[in-house]
Amino acid sequence: MKYVLIFLIGLALISCNNNPQKVNSAAADSAAMSKPRVDVPSFNKDSAYAYVVAQLAFGPRVPGTPAHEKCAGYIASKLKTWCKDVIVQKYRMAAFNGRMLDGKNIIASWKPGLKNRIILCTHWESRPWADHDPDPKLRKKPVDAANDGASGVAVLMEAARQFSLKEPNIGIDIVLFDLEDYGPPQDESQGEDKWWGLGSQYWAQNPHVQGYSAKYGVLLDMVGAPGATFLLEGVSQQNAGDIQRKIWDAANRIGYSSYFRYEKGGMVTDDHIFIMKYMNIPVVDLIHLDKTTDSGFYPYWHTTHDNLASIDASTLKAVGQTMLTVAYEEQ
Ligand code: AHN
Ligand code: ZN
DSSP states (O other): OHHHHHHHHHHHHHHHHHOHHHHHHHHHHHHHHHSOSSOOOOOOHHHHHHHHHHHHTTOOOOTTSHHHHHHHHHHHHHHHHHOSEEEEEEEEEEOTTSOEEEEEEEEEEESTTOSSEEEEEEEOSOOSOOTTOSSGGGTTSOOOOIIIIIIHHHHHHHHHHHHHHSOOSSEEEEEEESSSSOOOOGGGOOSOSTTSOHHHHHHHHSOSSTTOOOSEEEEEESOOSTTOOEEEOHHHHHHHHHHHHHHHHHHHHTTOTTTEEEEEOOOOOSHHHHHHHHHOOOEEEEEBBOTTSSSSBOTTTTSTTOSGGGOOHHHHHHHHHHHHHHHHHOO
8 A cells, every 4th residue: 555655646746747837837937037027139249348348448538638528529429320319528627626627418319309318327538537446646547437437438339320220219328427527536525416427417417308217217337247247236225125136136047146136235325326315306326336346346446457357247247237127128
């Protein structure tokens, strides 16, 4: 009797495992898990990497230098090949040290008439001083800003190229801010936020179109380092938690869980703060945070090591594919 029972249980287990319907539905479930809900184009990481290289070829894009001027021209002219509505917004602002800076925000809009729209943004210029370099002799040198500048621009340039090939359902504004990183060096800082994000402060108070609004925004900051970790930035979590969750869920669903961690990070003063403050639009900061560094940012933040050698096309792909997924799935 005991053996009969064991035999019957064994049979039940085998037949369960061999149930073709069950196997198929499990396969369908996992396919649904890994597949985006709509047809999302494939982000080309080599193309994005090439846009990093092209920006760095100008040298550090420090405000007031020819490299800065030329790179603005390069970015705007590339965007114009993919988008018919490109605006270069010019302004003058005082820096913490009293110097007057000429800034240029570069904006590319798809379906500008639609109210239903999102913002994809980053800053494009380089920090003038590598004030966090481990070597004190190098702290007055400008930063190549491969990661802290060029990486976000490169991802959004490739996204723009994709939008030109297949128009998304919703309106999109790619906004590339100038003068984000001209904040006071560590030893001169009074802990004030207002000297950072000058370009986003200008745009948020003087939008390129009157009465501008959007559903939400995503800010890219340092999105190209190898093995980057995107933690849940604190200000975004407080003010745009549902959107942050949506982005992280999209990234995890399409296979980028090693980058997009469901782990709380610190609060960062970044361009998203000013858009939320002046425009009342929720913005998520997608930023490389690292709890093992003194700064809390990625290890080469504001050092001379933030150069091309510290860029990985796979990270650009993870961020770029996630941005395309969010943009094309948005209703
Ligand atoms: C502050 O250091 C206060 N904010 C950093 C924002 C930033 C600079 N992101 C990139 N570079
Ligand atoms: Zn910076």
